[in-house]
Structures are given as C-alpha cells and as structure tokens.
Amino acid sequence: MRRAVRESDKAERRQALRDVAWRLFQERPYEAINMQDVAAEAGLAKGTLYLYFATKEELFLSVQEQQFAAWFDALDAHLAGLAPGTPPEAIAALVADSLAGAPALIRLLTITHAVLERNAGPASIARLKGLMRDRLLAIGARLEVALPTLRPGQGARALLHGYALIVGLHGLAEPTPPARQAIRDNPDLALFAVDFAAELQSALAALLRGQA
Amino acid sequence: MRRAVRESDKAERRQALRDVAWRLFQERPYEAINMQDVAAEAGLAKGTLYLYFATKEELFLSVQEQQFAAWFDALDAHLAGLAPGTPPEAIAALVADSLAGAPALIRLLTITHAVLERNAGPASIARLKGLMRDRLLAIGARLEVALPTLRPGQGARALLHGYALIVGLHGLAEPTPPARQAIRDNPDLALFAVDFAAELQSALAALLRGQA
Amino acid sequence: MRRAVRESDKAERRQALRDVAWRLFQERPYEAINMQDVAAEAGLAKGTLYLYFATKEELFLSVQEQQFAAWFDALDAHLAGLAPGTPPEAIAALVADSLAGAPALIRLLTITHAVLERNAGPASIARLKGLMRDRLLAIGARLEVALPTLRPGQGARALLHGYALIVGLHGLAEPTPPARQAIRDNPDLALFAVDFAAELQSALAALLRGQA
Amino acid sequence: MRRAVRESDKAERRQALRDVAWRLFQERPYEAINMQDVAAEAGLAKGTLYLYFATKEELFLSVQEQQFAAWFDALDAHLAGLAPGTPPEAIAALVADSLAGAPALIRLLTITHAVLERNAGPASIARLKGLMRDRLLAIGARLEVALPTLRPGQGARALLHGYALIVGLHGLAEPTPPARQAIRDNPDLALFAVDFAAELQSALAALLRGQA
DNA sequence: AATGAATGAGGATTCATTCAT
C-alpha cells in the first residue's frame, strides 16, 4: 500500500474504506461485518483502519452520512421542479419511490439510534445531524413551496415525522424470517403484510395532507 | 420450589416469570438482563425457565403481549366514549398521553423487530401479531366512529402508521448519551431535541387529519 | 466429561484445574498461558473453567495458595525438631534449601502483587493472606523457640522480611536473557551474578542474627 | 522542531525525553504510558523518539539510571559524614527516609526485572548495572567505615540485600485495591498492613546488625 | 418437573515498532 501522505490521499483512503463498508453492509447485516474484513477488503491492516475511523460505529456513521447525502440529493432534484399546488400524494410518491431502491439505506437508518449512536463521538454524531438538519431545512422549504398550505417551518417538521415513519415502517415491512413465516401461515395477519413503498406513500401522503 | 403439575400452576409460573422480566426491563436495558437473573429472581433455576419459555426473545415477546394488551385496554377505555366528530387532535392527545407514562413499553416495541422477532418461533410471533391485529381492528373501529370521515378499514391502517411513528420517533426523542451531548453542544441541532409526547401528538394528529 | 454434581466432584475438578495451571506455569511464563489452554488440558471447555475460577488471576491465586501451603508444610516439618539455640545460619540454610527446589513457586510469588492481586476478588486474596498469616505465625513461633533471643512476635515479622527478601532477590538471581548476557559480558558486573540459594541464606542469616 | 545536529543537542533531547517519561511515570503506571504521549509531550513525533531510545523499556531504563543516580547521590551525601561506630539503626533510618519521599522510584525498581530488562539491550542493562555497581561499592565502603565490624566487601553485599528488601517490601506495603480491601475487612490480616518506611527501617537495621 | 453443570461462539481495540518519505 502506498502511504497516504497528502491530505487528499487520506481523504481518498477514508472514502475507499467507506465504500468497502457500504458494500459489505449491502451484502450482510451489520453484526456480521467485522473490522478485520473491512480492512482486508480495502487492502489495509486492521490497525490502519483505526487510523481513519475510531470505532466501527464511527465508520458506519460516516457511511450513513454519505449515503444519506446522496439520497437527499436525488430527492432534492426530484422535488426541485415541483410547482406550487402539487398534490401531497405526488410528493409522497416521489419520496417513497426514491427509497424503494435503497433498502440498505433504510436498514442503516434503523440501527442509527440503537447501535451507531451508542459508540461514536459526539462530534461525529453532530456532523451527521448537522447534515441532516441542513437537508431537512432545504427540502422542507421545497415542500413549503409545493404545498403552499404548509406554514413556514412545517416542512422540516413534516420531514422529521416522515423520517420516523420510514424507520418504524421498516420493522413492519421487512419481517424477520420467523415473522415472515408467521404472517404467511396465518391469513388473519394479512394486515401486517405491508408493502413498504405503498404503505409509506400512503402514510406520508396522509401526514402531508394533515400537516397542511 | 413446588412442582407445577396442574395447568394452572404452570400458567402462574409463566406469569411470575413475565412479571420478573418486565420488572427487570424497566430497570435496565434488554442486553443487561440475563436469563440467569430472571430465573433467580423468580426463585427458579435457569433450566426451569427454559421449560416455560424457549428463548429469551420468546420470554420478552410474551411480556410485550401482556403489556401491549394492557396498554390497548387502557386506550380502548379512553376511546370508548368518544362521540362522532371528535377532533383528531383530541384523539392524538389521548394516544400520546397514554404512552407518555409507559416509556419502557416503547423501548420494548423498538426491539421487537431488530431483536425479539429474530429468535422467536413463528407461533409466538403469530400470537402477538394476532393480538395486535384484534386490537388494531377494534380500536380502528372506534376511530372510525369518532372520525366519521375515515373510510371503513382506514382506522386500523391509521393505527398501524401510528405504530410506526411511535417506534421511529423514539429513536429521535431518546438520544443516546453522545447524541444528547451533540445536540446540547450544537444549538443548530435544536431541531432534533424532540419531546416525545408533544411530537407524537402533533404527528398523529396530522396523520389522522390526513387520513380522513 | 462426567458432570460434577456432588460437592466432592467439584472440589476434584477445581483441583484438576489447579494442577493443570501449575504444570503449565512450570513450563512457561504466566503471560504465555491462556485460559483456553488450561481448560483444554483439563478436558473442559473454556466456559466451564470459568464456573470454577472467576478470572485467570483467581485461578493462579488458588494455585499459589496450594503450593505455598505445601512449601510451608515442608518447611514446618524441617523446623519442627529444632532445639533452642540452633544457630541462625542453620535455619537460614533450611529455608534457602527448601526454596532452592521450587523456582516456579518463587516466580509465582513475584507476580502476586503486580498481577494476581490486581484482578482477583478481595475474598480470594483474603483467603490466601489468611493462610499465609496462619503459617507465618506458626513458623514464627517455631523460630522463637529455636532462637530464644527473638522476642515474642518477632518470629513472624522476621519471616515477613524474609518473604520480601525472597521476592526481591529473585529479580537479581534470575536475570532475564539480556541481563544475563550483560553480566556475562562485563566482568565488572560479577557482583550481580547472584546465586539465589547462597545469597538468600546469607541475607536471611543476617536478618535473623540482627533481629535477635 | 530544530534538528539536533551536534552531539550536545542530541544529549539535550535525550534528557528532555527522559524528563517527560519520568514526569508521566510519576502520574500514572507504566502500562498507562504510551510512546505516543511521551513523544508528543516532548514536542516530537513518535518516530523521532525511537531515534533516541530503541524501545520503551530502554527509555525507562535510562530514566531509572538517572533517578537512581540522584538518589544515590543524596544518600551518599547523608552517609558521608558518618563517624565510625554509628549505630545500624541510624543508618537504616537514613536509607528508609531517603526512600520515603521517592515512591515512584521504588515503583520503577519493581518493574526493572519483570518488565524493563525483558526488552532492552544488554548494553543498556550493563550501563545501568555498572552504575549501580559503582555506587554500591562506594556506599558500601562508607558503610564499612560507619560500621567497622563489617568486613571488607560486606558493605556492598549488605546494600544488595537491602535492595532486594526494598523491592520485595513494596509489594506488601502498597497493596492493590482489592488487596487493600481484603486487609481492611479482615482484622486478622493486620499483619499485612505494612508501613513501608517503618518496616524497611526495621528490616534494614536487622540486616546491618546481623551482617556485622 | 426441576436442576445446574457444561458448552463454545464471538471481536473490537491498543500500541510498540518499523520504515517510506
């Protein structure tokens, strides 16, 4: 491995590590990923990985930051052109669609609170939350344009509620194997056979309509 | 320990174990509770506990079933008398209030998907989900009475969305120690200093209004 | 492995584990012994070992207790028949000889303070110290018989000083490989080429003479 | 950092490093000190530190050399004026007092054999031992003047035994936290509640009396 | 039915040291 001496080399290396972590996370659950693997896949020694990320949680927080930003960007682009008066349903559909293709991102969100934020430094957490804040405000503003009935500041809050909805819905929409079987075997439980995108869209639409 | 021979003795013992587990869960996080302690506090040996609950997760799923039922009962009683035309805000307030006093129950909900349903039998999961279904439908029906604009079947779905909201909001409203510090130290992040009850009420109200 | 159900079975198992630990300790340094090896050599699983000894340090504290007791017994037998008026040199020689054949025991003593007593429960430490106290007092009494000039109570204290001497002398008498080489290569350092038994005898004799 | 080109610059730098190491050692245990900190506190990079000291152990061996020399000097000054016929008790008191104010030095002595001499070059060890030899002989000679009954050469040997005593007594006089608790909780163990200075003085006096 | 002895998987992290720059 060439030594990363310049600041830009180091940034590259951090990026490479994030990429590896993200790739592994798409393949397997968080607990099944160990730091040894991440380092090895990046062609580095374990100790070196720790030069770039202080803990496993910080690494994945950083991954989240990046993936989240990418998703926000995409969403932002979609929302950019919305004319005032766009129906809430259309907006909800946009959001739901943009998430439909990113199941791993949602999985990452669901471990943020219970796992990542337990063993990361306040600085890293603040960084991620700062990013989220900026984006929520920006996209919230777009929402307020599209839905003129939304009062100023309500856009970001609606998004925060949407965020909670996404996380909570994931647990219903992605049942564990035994839960899946339970649902399959009991027709009565059809209520819980939730289609993530559809349900999210419906709930989000309601949220937006109600918020307005 | 007297042998639990009759079916009723066994049921009592199961109940005693649930009670112990619930008490411990109110005192400490799930990971900090071990089966040894549960058994010992109930005056039983570890192996005996396993005669009553096949896994730690099944035990807590059973605890959840019970606590959930109790909470549903209380909520049901509150909603029972609602006249048609009750404003969604009032209903949201009722729900939020009924949860405000039960933080442990919410904590239990948040580990259902990520933890409990990973190592429990489909039968136990089906039991819990069956209970939920019944209650969701019953309370959903009450909602439909109170909010006549709600179409048939929409009540239960609104509740399902509310459930997701509760779970997701918990992660925002109960920051981990480093997250708490991050929020405290960065005034910019005030957006994330969420008051659970207030935020839930607001979001639920929007959901109900929008759903209708 | 047969289950150790009766108390006597368990005592046997504890003993077997102590035996294994002691054997390994005679072969290699403390740091080179791991709990996995101890368990495996005793035909048990690692976890089972922890049912019998809470930490590695407790295990070796228990080993020390036993080996120490054995050494004390041997010494006691030697000292038992000493007539009043035995010269201090003879007594010192007895002690030095009894230790000469037990280099591992001395090595064990030297890690007691720096290692074992750092991660063991007060109860285990108290047990060992209690044993030592009893023996020091008993043998101290014998010393007082053999050396009538010793005032009551001085016997045990002399032994305590002797204990310190033993531990301290070990560091000089058993040089590490590089220290050995340094001494070998520099004739000037002959002063530090210490013969443990001889030096201990000489110092102990002086101590006893001076104490009297 | 200015480059240390001249020999005197390098000596200064070595000294600065020793000073930092000694300061840190007075604050915390050896294991809690890392080379990174030593270098940083001296305003150097880690790698630079290794230009001056080949290993962590060599660094602390060098620290010991210096501190030891200082202590010897002080002791030597105290002993210089002793008239023939000084009682052994007075000499022992001098030694014990001179050590009483230097607990870190004793701590450093106790890790010499078990730690420092395990990973240092024979040359460094020889240097330290050479220093010790010179001082032991010099002070030994003074002892022989003060205690005329001491045969030639016995002075240095008595000091060597004293050295062993100091190291061994330290383990008894500075119990670890659990050992301290064990002693506190069991009145029977009062025998082990040793006051370092007092016990050392008493034992040293006996040693000197007996050696004479 | 009750017991409790036995099992064994599972992994992040530190830090002395090296060596390319």
Added chain:
DNA sequence: TATGAATGAATCCTCATTCAT
C-alpha cells in the same frame, strides 16, 4: 534528522442454550 502512516499480534470473558441427572 524528522515525520507519521502502516502494521498486526494478542485474548479474556459472557451468557444463551442444552442436557445429564
């Protein structure tokens, strides 16, 4: 001479679960 990026060894203990008694 100075730097600091890279390396990689090294390991104790917990606890859910099983199963012989």
